[in-house]
Amino acid sequence: MRGAGLLFLLIAELPTQAVGQDLLAVAPFLAQVEYEDSRVRVVRLRIPERAAVATHDRPRRVVVSLTANDVRLVLPDGTEKLTRTEAGSFAWSEPTVRRVQNLGGPLENIVVELKGATEATIPRPAPPDPPAADDLVEARHQWRFENQYVRVYEVRIPPGKATAFHRHAYDQVTVFVSGGRISEQKEGDPWGAPREIKAGSVSFTANAANPLTHRVRNEGTTEYRVILVQLLGRGTESR
Secondary structure (H helix, E strand, O other), X not given: OHHHHHHHHHHHOOOHHHOOOOHHHHOOOOEEEEEEOOOEEEEEEEEOOOOEEEXXXXXXXXXXXXXXXXXXXXXXXXXXXXXXXXXXOEEEEOOEEEEEEEOOOOEEEEEEEEOOOOOOOOOOXXXXXXXOOOOOOOOOEXXXXXXXXXXXXXXXXXXXXXXXXXXXXXXXXXXXXXXXXXXXXXXXOOOOOOEEEOOOOEEEEOOOOOOXXXXXXXXXXXXXXXXXXXXXXXXXXXX
């Protein structure tokens, strides 16, 4: 408890000069880079109970909440906003400068930052119809969000069930919300051996240069759930 209290003081009392600084600069002990290239940076952010992160810049990004979030956002002008999200949810966020105060229990998010997303965002109200040749079309991959930078799918596979064969043709960040035990069959190959997926883990796959056609089966006893973020190319180098 003493260590947690000291951590809170160290974070909450960071100087106000942090305005305009990067998240890793103001909270290097809370933010960990999971993957980075010239187009995207994937950050795991953990904020202890009652802790705060000093004022910092946030680029355009997709945020996947691995835990419930109950936070107070404080803008440089003193304006405050309370936000609450459920574990397993995701959201697109526009650029902001703010301080974050965690009002709830330990918080853990995966943040997919788009380095080249400099233009105003244009959300798409529905998936492309008809889909393009490179679009992911499969019943268990549910389209949830899209703009000119990213397309987000939510994947849910019940125990013992499998997806149909489908094609991944964009570079993508995969957030394994639930974890579990799965097997995979690539087109033209037999089923692979089952493997364990750790809940909350993240992967980056360069499918733009090497498209993948496969199907996935849930070998576990609970639902297998994934948030998949495709990099569409505009404002990036993924296509």
